[in-house]
Amino acid sequence: MTALHREWNLLSHGSAILPSHGREHNLSLVLQTLLTQGALSRAALSRATGLTRVTVSELVAELLHRSHVIEVGQQVGKRPGKPATLVDLNRPGLRIIGVDLSGILPSKAAIMDLDGTLIETFTLTGHNPEATGEQATKQLLELLDLALSNCSDPVLGIGIGTPGIVTDQGIVLNAEKFDWQDFDLRTTIQVATNIPTHVLNDADCAILAEHTFGAGSEHMILLSLGRGVGCGVITHNTLVRGSGFAAGELGHVRYDLTDQTPCRCGNVGCLQARASVPAIRQAIAQGLSREQAGQQAAAALASAIAPLISVLDIRNVLFTGEPEVVHHDMAHWLLEALKERTATAMADNFTLNISENPENLVLRGTAVNVLFQQLGIS
Missing domain, CATH: 1.10.10.10 (Winged helix-like DNA-binding domain superfamily/Winged helix DNA-binding domain)
Structure with missing residues (x-):
């Protein structure tokens, strides 16, 4: 094997x-x-x-x-x-249920084996993609019920990847997308399902998947573009979460104080307002070409992560997100923008690659998290 x-x-x-x-x-x-x-x-x-x-x-x-x-x-x-x-x-006898709440697309659940292979996936029909608060929680429970009702094997654990700041106890301190504040998501799901549940930020899930199954390494960064801008960091094979579990929260960093682009958070000049998928779409709708909008976003992203790459001496960057935005041209623009801002990006062994199979990256990362938390393996 x-x-x-x-x-x-x-x-x-x-x-x-x-x-x-x-x-x-x-x-x-x-x-x-x-x-x-x-x-x-x-x-x-x-x-x-x-x-x-x-x-x-x-x-x-x-x-x-x-x-x-x-x-x-x-x-x-x-x-x-x-x-x-x-x-x-017990590869044939144990399953993991994963849920990806990260994307612009509908939330998705999957039944997976212990190798992170997706056996069957599920989405809800007729759901409200803008649901927040209790309605969002209700839809999540309905999605889990759909997946669990189709799983005939014992479930080792449930893994959830969600936007926002998540503690090591599975409490969502802040998730703008769902308007969750200090929400004990882990306990909510465990009480409803009676199955061990582990909750992690979606970008952290994505980097765990790359680290275990993909092109990851001992020191790496994963940059994720979706509704917001996320970042996962691993150094010395350890996921960096930060003193307040907010490591990698790039979306509301003001990368340029002269930028007055309004952000949905109420501030101006946030990275999310310039480089997220909705922001890039909006720039194109307002008259910029695909290349101009992409290069503008790449410059903003590079300004935000170049100091991080330099300080941590990271030579392995993975780039993931919606394929319409995170493509080879975008990766090239980002690499060139990084080279203009940090010598680290000009090193011979520096790599910036697009994640393969980005659609299922968060789901597979939830499986890694369950394996790590339940069995101590990765």
Whole structure:
């Protein structure tokens, strides 16, 4: 089985402090090894993890009891004696439900396997795309009910990617799109479904997907254009969330104090008012050519993220969003604008690439988050 990512490209889990943490770390180590290497015997797991065979046998027994791993048959070989039994992640028996609330398009849910593969997707018909507050929450619950009613396998967890500032407890401090303020979204969903739920900012979900399944690396930035402007940051394989969980919130940064373009937040000169998908569409509708509107947005984006790239010495930038706006020309304009603003962008190993399969990036990132939170693997 092909490894999903390189050995140096695993999300950081921190160090163990208590004995119970050490055991959970070892359980995660076994699961991570199976995720990246596929089915292994207990002896092979011992060699791969550096744990004793007795410890591995105990850990596998516990994971079998939790239904996180399954036995998948016997190892084929020419060695004498009884063939070893192989164990693997419970790939056929566990599912993840993901929800993407990020886009201009209708919110979407998906049933996914443990490898982040989308099995089936769902959207609501007749929903209100401008819904806010309790109505938005009601539509989210209806969407989840639709996905769960079509999932016949046990669900490991629910992952939600939403715009806005989200704490590590799943509380949405502020989501302008839905008019959510200090809203405990995680508890709301868990009470309604009785399924472990994990909520994360949509741009953070997107960067987790690229880090695990795509063109990510140990140090990277993902720039996302949609209704707003989002940014995810990973350094030393650790997702940067910030002291107030607002890391990467670029949309309302005033990149140029002379710009008086009004923003829906009530301020003027916000990056979102110049470089979001609606802003670019509006610029074209007002008479700018596609190239002029794109270059104008690229210059604004570069002014905002060039200091970040320089300060963190980031050499890997992923660009994602609506394909009508985030295309190869736009990536070229952004790269040239960055080169004008920071020498880091002129380095030989600096890359700026468009994400593949942007439509499902947030959904797959919710799966990574569930795996990380529930099983300690990425």
